[in-house]
Amino acid sequence: MSSGPVGNESGARLAERARQVVPGGVNSGQRSVPGLTDLVVTGTDGARFRTADGREYTDFHSAFGPPLLGHNDPDVARATAEAGATLGHMGVGVTEGEVLLAEQLAELIPSIEKVLLTSTGSEATFHALRVSRAATGRRLVVKFQGCYHGWHDAVSLNVISAPEKVGGHDPISTGILPEVLEATLVLPFNDSEAVRRAFAEHGTDIAAVIVEPVPHNVGALLPYQEFLTTLREETTKAGSILIFDEVITGFRHDIGGWQKISGVTPDLTTLGKAIANGAPVGAIGGRADLMDLFSTRPGAPAFFAGTYNGHPSVVAAALATLRKLREEPVHEHVFRLGERVRTELTGLYERLGVPAVVTGYGSVFVSYFMPGEAPRTYADLLNNDASLFVGYRRKLLDHGLFELPLNLKRSHISYAHTDADVDRLIEGTEAAVKAVLADGGARDLENTSTMGGATR
DSSP, X not given: OOOOOGGGXXXXXXXXXXXXXXXXXXXXXXXXXXXXXXXXXXXXXXXXXXXXXXXEEEXXXXXXXXXXXXXXXXXHHHHHHXXXXXXXXXXXXXXXXXXXXXXXXXXXXXXXXXXXXXXXXXXXXXXXXXXXXXXXXXXXXXXXXXXXXXXXXXGOBSSSOOGGGTTSOXXXXXXXXXXXXXXXXXXXXXXXXXXXXXXXXXXXXXXXXXXXXXXXXXXXXXXXXXXXXXXXXXXXXXXXXXXXXXXXXXXXXXXXXXXXXXXXXXSEEEEOGGGGTTSSOEEEEEOHHHHTTXXXXXXOSBOOOOTTTTOHHHHHHHHHHHHHHHHSOHHHHHHHXXXXXXXXXXXXXXXXXXXXXXXXXXXXXXXXXXXXXXOOSHHHHTTSOHHHHHHHHHHHXXXXXXXXXXXXXXXXXXXXXXXXXXXXXHHHHHHHHHHHHHTXXXXXXXXXXXXXXXXX
């Protein structure tokens, strides 16, 4: 890859031009990172990206997770280009690609009998809540502290909350009507008894429970099997809809999603990110009787639309991605490297005498700087040393390694990563952690509080 500046203009200059015409200089809230405000990306390739200032990084952030195959996967790129050369977006009828993709999703995901495509995961979760209320005639929805389900009002609360905000409503944005927030019950993740109490008190008015089966927007809180089983039991008894938000877990952890791993089948499932290796596509699927409530079926009551839904290029990207996931040892490779990263980082922190817990699943890893066992609840995460967490990730930049320097954010392995990349990560992490400790370790750093957001 070439690594020279674009048009001989520095990253700082390009970033300043962006800030003049784009609020904050970026098009999504988590892309502007304190200390990296002049980051201008000019190229991606496999496990790496380069910047306008001629620097190259091995990328373990991976755009919050979509490129499971790696950036610019040649098979996906070829399929996308071929689709674009032969088929434009008509916005009427259906294409063969849409049919093929729907058939494959119904085959692969246990809960899906019928499926609709969206452009983003946020749209998919929005429609999941809307159709749940349409189906049940009920008002309330349940979400869990630490889970993120997109930008829409009903679920834009209680993701990364300060300690004093846990237990109440903690919206991540202003401009949300209070009555919308009041219709959302926020419960602690992995707390089956809290779920039972909520259904005992409100069950007849709960339209849906929505959950990330693994809350990856706060790193990786692995679920207790009994917790997921309780969700299934309580929603079934109450006639409520159980929604698995598998925008992150779907395809990255298993081609059948976390529901295949756990054996717990929800009523509705939302997908995105790794479904098309980064192309802008999401999906909502589930029980046929629920999906038939959408207005794509004439006369049905729950409105559903989207100009770019089922765009031929992104459908082609999804089909090519699924083909590769089924035919090549993608999960075997990323799981092996992910396990190696978690094991070797654990040994590294032990050698350094740094209290740390390295956790994750498959290709996802995260180091929490705290004593004890792997966290299973959001309350556990409040013990994380945010200064060290963010600080060492900033120091990684000096070693050509990129993990997003925001508190609690997870990191990813792709099919394009190699053992040599893992070697560099372990070596760079040791140097970065030592550097932060030498600088005082617990110094205050910008944006290292437990406050924060998420991205869809």
